[in-house]
Structures are given as structure tokens and as C-alpha cells.
Amino acid sequence: MFVNRELINLNPREEEYAQIGLQTQSFNPTKLIRFFSSKYKEKFWLATPDLLNEIGVNTHLNLxxxxxxxxxxxxxxxxxxxxxxxxxxxxxxxxxxxxxxxxxxxxxxxxxxxxxxxxxxx
Known part of the structure; x- marks a missing residue:
């Protein structure tokens, strides 16, 4: 799976899902995304320069x-x-x-x- 142009290799185990409160019965894409976002939260957000570029702001803004x-x-x-x-x-x-x-x-x-x-x- 690629997240922000970075290849992420995962082979999650059932206990990893359980650690974040997800049950694997009736598995669905929502549970998979929740797992990814809990494990790699920082990779799902744009870096500040990328965000500014995305919205067409070319100047540097202080956070x-x-x-x-x-x-x-x-x-x-x-x-x-x-x-x-x-x-x-x-x-x-x-x-x-x-x-x-x-x-x-x-x-x-x-x-x-x-x-x-x-x-x-x-």
C-alpha cells in the first residue's frame, strides 16, 4: 500500500486490531483504514508545505x-x-x-x- 508516495508493508495480526479496539469479525474497509490511521497517523496528514501548495498558497505561514x-x-x-x-x-x-x-x-x-x-x- 502507498501512503503519500511511501510504500507501507503491513501484515497485521488479529491482536494488533484488538489493541486499538477493533474486532476482525465482519471485517470491512473502515476497520482497515482505522488500523492504518492508528498505526501510521502521521502519514495520513499532509506536511505543511504540501498543504499550502494544495490550497494554492505560495507564501510561508507560521503555524x-x-x-x-x-x-x-x-x-x-x-x-x-x-x-x-x-x-x-x-x-x-x-x-x-x-x-x-x-x-x-x-x-x-x-x-x-x-x-x-x-x-x-x-
Missing amino acids: FYQIDEWEHTDEEKPSENKFFQSLAKAIELNDTSLVHSHTPNTHWSNWTWSDFENQDED
Whole structure:
């Protein structure tokens, strides 16, 4: 498998899946991607120069704040979310200490109800 132009050779064992909370019964592509992303998380994100190039920004930007987990619900708009409100305030005042991530819940294990294989067909 190639991830960001790098060949990754894997031969995962059942116990490796179990270590991250995945059962191999009813195996599906979602479980495989979760395994890959837990084992090689850093390879699934673009490096900053690649990201800037992807969005067409040619200037160097300093990283203000970076996070990969936050508190999220599907009932609220991002503008109503306490994390995003604190991030907006931190950007406005150029002060990352104002960012409050509260109780992160964006890990996949909190959202298995939305997995493709759990969706009802229309």
C-alpha cells in the first residue's frame, strides 16, 4: 500500500486490531483504514508545505495552532461550538492560551454509529 508516495508493508495480526479496539469479525474497509490511521497517523496528514501548495498558497505561514482532536457534536453548528469559539477568540487576540479543547470526542470510537456499514439503505 502507498501512503503519500511511501510504500507501507503491513501484515497485521488479529491482536494488533484488538489493541486499538477493533474486532476482525465482519471485517470491512473502515476497520482497515482505522488500523492504518492508528498505526501510521502521521502519514495520513499532509506536511505543511504540501498543504499550502494544495490550497494554492505560495507564501510561508507560521503555524498558529494545531490539534487533531476536539469536542464535537452533530447537533451544533461550528459557530455554536465552544472549542471553535475559543479558537476564533485566540486568533482574534493572537493568543493560543485562549483555546480550550474541553473533552475531545473526535476519535473514531465515539462515532461508530455513523459508519457506512451501519447506515440504513433508502
